[in-house]
Amino acid sequence: MRKIFAFGVLTSALFFTGPAFAAVSEETTYILNTFSFLVNGVLVMFMAAGFAMLESGLVRAKNTAAICLKNIALYSVAGLAYYVVGYNLMYVDVGNIMGKFALFYNPSGAELALINAEEATDGLVSAVVDSGYSTMSDWFFQMVFVATAASIVSGTLAERIKVWPFIIFVTVLSAVIYPIQASWVWGGGWLDAAGFSDFAGSTLVHSVGGWAALTGALILGARRGKYGSGGSIHPMPGANLPLATLGTFILWFGWFGFNGGSQLALGSALDASAMALVFVNTNLAAAAGVVTAMALTQAIYGKMDLSMCLNGALAGLVSITAGPDLQNPLLSIIVGGVGATLAVLVVPLLDKVKIDDVVGAIPVHLVAGIWGTLAVGIFGSGSFTTQLMGIVAVGVFVSVVSSVVWLALKYTIGIRVSEEEEEMGLDTFELGLEAYPEFGRAM
């Protein structure tokens, strides 16, 4: 019997005589907060696999090994860059505009002292516990967010960007661009002071990736043959839709960590309750996104487009990310549904203006990210104008700096593969191997 379970359980808690009400001990709070960062962080880490599969499924077979390599490389590089300078720039001694430029972010002295002590004395434990959570657990949780922002870029620019310039861009993004703007809010900088609210990063993570992708797409240009003369569009269907579906499910799975872990604590009944609410809102928004995209593509095109329904799930997730703490879950259905509607409508619009976004990262992460951030000003606790100001500030900063980096790369080492490489596929030229060497060709 499911519901009426709690009695036996609570009885054992009652032996605890002491005072009238039994709260959580400080050390337990520390452990739970830390463990929440680790468990939720691991879920977010797995989103790297989700992006890799989504993108592997939506590119053509001849570029699949290259997109796999880019995905594992970007996750790696983002983590290293964030260790070397990113975290410090984002969180340490943040002024209005950015944190400290310092190399490496290491465990706190108090924690090392406790780990190295002969005996865990009261004083040593207390010194550690005071910080609320382990420093490295927070680093880990923040690091996986950087990687997410970087993942967004690879999907848009797939099938034509060279590997190494892409890696360099990701390095700059993770070491400098992302941390600086994130310090404005999560580091306690000027935008936070202004009251801007972004729970888990519709703007700070998803739109940032989206702006970087958009500027990249403009500077890199479309895939050859995508846009014909006279406005005709030549779709280039993804080679492996089950992998794209798997990727979407993995992202959805990881998103519980993304949004839930952004409660940043688990050490009190309040935090646990809030995290549960976040999980529910996250799921409902994504579900609403799928159903909306199904209905819309059926209505507009007469057939359901699986790739757009997958985008719908992700647009729902991105939309709810800025405010997954809505107290009425019904609102999250609205937020997710509107986000998916925007994504479904923007996909063909981008093609109209010849912005070639292979996997739909711009509609999903940038457009739905903006919507989600504004939604906090509509349904949530934020102010609409402050939200708008934050969106614009981050957008301008990321677009300008990204453009500078893309242009610098373009006019030095070049960012685009040759025409022949593009035609034959990046796999053969940049990697020297094929993703599916055998299919249809058992030789």
Place this chain on the structure above:
Amino acid sequence: MRKIFAFGVLTSALFFTGPAFAAVSEETTYILNTFSFLVNGVLVMFMAAGFAMLESGLVRAKNTAAICLKNIALYSVAGLAYYVVGYNLMYVDVGNIMGKFALFYNPSGAELALINAEEATDGLVSAVVDSGYSTMSDWFFQMVFVATAASIVSGTLAERIKVWPFIIFVTVLSAVIYPIQASWVWGGGWLDAAGFSDFAGSTLVHSVGGWAALTGALILGARRGKYGSGGSIHPMPGANLPLATLGTFILWFGWFGFNGGSQLALGSALDASAMALVFVNTNLAAAAGVVTAMALTQAIYGKMDLSMCLNGALAGLVSITAGPDLQNPLLSIIVGGVGATLAVLVVPLLDKVKIDDVVGAIPVHLVAGIWGTLAVGIFGSGSFTTQLMGIVAVGVFVSVVSSVVWLALKYTIGIRVSEEEEEMGLDTFELGLEAYPEFGRAM
């Protein structure tokens, strides 16, 4: 703002002052129970990806995108339907026969009061903590179970059912059929009162999906060409067995949450010990299922059939689901082995009677589910006759109501694609795209 979160949290911890034996504080119990629902629930959520991959691997290539769409759609729709009416029907004010018909299930007032309070006073926390776990964490955990039941149906009916009627059926299943019968046991209704025992849902989840799939298969009919004249059977091998294998592993992974989380608590040494036992039994039953299926297919057919070995793992898991709290793990090996034996033997039997079950969901979820429920009456704490009564009651209810829904759909909008659509594949007709557009055809 991310960094400066800890103050409110730590205050509540200071109430702690205590006696000789250090038990778990009430608030800690609340947090751990809630977190268990969330973490285990996320594992169960990921089973949606497992079903999607299993089914993608076992259908033919031309129906793969359609099965992907059905899977992500059913998970979404199930969650929405359960939010709108399902949960209330299952758990709120349950009489003998069902709960309350009311719209939406929302966070408890006590929790919202705590979240919205300026200060987390003793009284506010205590009001929340009294319920044992966060309401929304329980909703989340229950919701992912509904989705599992719905997933079972899609596998059996693949390759010939239209998308929209399928979605409508899933809506009814999740909003009404599943919650009503589940209220009889987990909601505290008449079957619970009678002593029926189903720990994590061999009957309430898996057989329910199985009955819905069986009635659907009978009313929908077999795939064209599957059964020849004179009893001949034309196998239609799945297109991508590594994906089916991945799906099975994901399901196995998620099943730890499914069974482990069904302990419904983690806030005491008893609960933690019991959960550990459940994990072990779950794993051993599945392992026994695989080995049994390998040995049996080798013995019967002279070759091992991978698709049946995957079914073996799942049959082992379904079998142990009704009673994963067996105190002697050796018994779970027997339970899993028998479940897999039944599944392996029933697969060809279904073909004999021309019931076309594309992925083997009926042997795995219905047959092994019945066995597992009976096994509680044999090895576990339940009474065999009560178990049998529950199986029959649920079976009759679900079969009858499902049949009504399937027939209503059949004679209104129709449930089956046309002959041409079936021949060319659902992907082209219902979705307008192919799952693997390129393989073997690089054009």
Place this chain on the structure above:
Amino acid sequence: MRKIFAFGVLTSALFFTGPAFAAVSEETTYILNTFSFLVNGVLVMFMAAGFAMLESGLVRAKNTAAICLKNIALYSVAGLAYYVVGYNLMYVDVGNIMGKFALFYNPSGAELALINAEEATDGLVSAVVDSGYSTMSDWFFQMVFVATAASIVSGTLAERIKVWPFIIFVTVLSAVIYPIQASWVWGGGWLDAAGFSDFAGSTLVHSVGGWAALTGALILGARRGKYGSGGSIHPMPGANLPLATLGTFILWFGWFGFNGGSQLALGSALDASAMALVFVNTNLAAAAGVVTAMALTQAIYGKMDLSMCLNGALAGLVSITAGPDLQNPLLSIIVGGVGATLAVLVVPLLDKVKIDDVVGAIPVHLVAGIWGTLAVGIFGSGSFTTQLMGIVAVGVFVSVVSSVVWLALKYTIGIRVSEEEEEMGLDTFELGLEAYPEFGRAM
């Protein structure tokens, strides 16, 4: 040392006296330790899916269903064998050389007493809580490690070994070989007494799998056609690189449980802090491995080899496994980078000496495992010579016993498929089905 961990942990709980400082209650510690085993253990369990996908991606299509079957079979068999004798041999009454030969490992009496009691009395709870964690949670965590060692073997020997002899070898490995050598260290045997240090098993798990794979490869021989006359090498590219990439990401994801859970406790601020550090080091070492492999393959071959970059990630992970508790994360970047360098250099060397390792398990698990174990003697707390001694002792033991088993199998039932079977693929002959029956052949 795995088992005798609880003392330091429990001490901190004893400070719990009155209000001055709020530590973790004993029962909470018990729950958290148990839950850590379960959650981290589930992550490790999922590594079985990672190995399955990695290997499915790196074999040729005609052997893919067979490798899928081997992977799910080995995970199952390893768990059963470890339940029947392995755990007892490894942990129960360990002398210098091995534990007790006894059948089955079951829940502790104290836990069953608590579970079965009418009321959870103080005494019952206290008896359970004293052990620090639930017995079965520890069994579960240890069991998934055995399965990892077994997974390593299947990759090296793919595409030519028969299924049943392979399964027999895995049974012996999991029941006897692995537990005996592991008892020397984690069971508290002679190597532990000598001061050998292997946090999560660079030697005890990964090298053990590597030695078993190496002896198997030598006795089994290379795939027909792999090595031509005159030292020429005929590469046999893997059929599905996105699956190999997915497998690597899953392994990386699971490795947080592998290394993090090997802290073996979560019930104190010290343990939580240490676990966080382990997560960070694990991630940085893997990231360094990827970047190193990219740079090296680009430098040496002029093109990046995705399969080697995936190996680089894994080599980084294996390297850090012996000492993921390094207090300066920068060192883990070095450890991971060196590990990946070794792997990248050893892959072609093995081909030179005609040792045919289909997926690179020997460079990744054996070579990087040795390096990682030595690195503890260089950067960590261990002594270099003791580390070397442990590596040699384990290597000799595993190689000798594995060789005996392989040879016994070779000269009785045979271990290698026939020439025709190898040419046509194992799938058709041993399983009677194809992994991708349709691709490029829609008939």
Place this chain on the structure above:
Amino acid sequence: MKLIMAIIKPPKLDSVKEALSELGQSGMTVTEVRGYGRQRGQTAIYRGAEYAVSFVPKIKIEVAVDDGDAERVIEAISKAAHTGSIGDGKLFIFDLQGSIRIRTGESGVSAL
């Protein structure tokens, strides 16, 4: 000798094979192809853009036969592959200058 090349609908392969077996014609070679004829492809939609999937999946069968058998084989294939709807496919007949069975070195009609 003649080589008969037939382009048929994929689901018809089995019945064509059976029809040929009944004639005692046991060798054939099959290729997956895509075709374009009276039967135009479907219109597909991908991410909001329509496009013509101009080529429809077809199966190409090649059968080498003795001149005397050609007529019967052609008839058998035509009948077995017939559905009467558009896209049923075509048969093309080539002259075969020679044929060799690699295993035995036999040539000519006895190699078929």
Place this chain on the structure above:
Amino acid sequence: MKLIMAIIKPPKLDSVKEALSELGQSGMTVTEVRGYGRQRGQTAIYRGAEYAVSFVPKIKIEVAVDDGDAERVIEAISKAAHTGSIGDGKLFIFDLQGSIRIRTGESGVSAL
């Protein structure tokens, strides 16, 4: 009748198809093949070992035409498939002894 078999670069399929449509030639059969000619394959690296991917992906087009159309069709394909760089491909022309439309049973030129 003639059967024209062209081996072309895969990205040229669309323009060849258009060129043939303009001629009013609406039937064709397409196969994915791999070719080897002047244009050698790439050198690939897999796990440290180099190997020649000797065969380059190509598309094979088969078009059956009336003798009188052969010239124009050959020209159209040649032009549409031309890039001037190595690997552009080849055209082979066969004599066709007969042709049948399965759906209607028509034979000869009217079956094309």
Place this chain on the structure above:
Amino acid sequence: MKLIMAIIKPPKLDSVKEALSELGQSGMTVTEVRGYGRQRGQTAIYRGAEYAVSFVPKIKIEVAVDDGDAERVIEAISKAAHTGSIGDGKLFIFDLQGSIRIRTGESGVSAL
């Protein structure tokens, strides 16, 4: 000119290619096909039901050669593809009416 079409066992492709290279014959087109002849397919089992995988994977090679080279090419392929066991495959020889190199427009023997 002749077009030689050989159906061989897939693992023999490499040696056939080498044999042809040695003859100086550098162009060829390769297709993955499935065949059915003396060598019947395997019996497979899927979910408890047996079925005949009637078609065995084969490789089809097409080489266009000058008449004078035909004999030597045929011999080279036959030898390189020979294993002596059932399923070694067949060679079929066609008359080629013409050939064109798309890149240069050359035709006839010089286009081979």
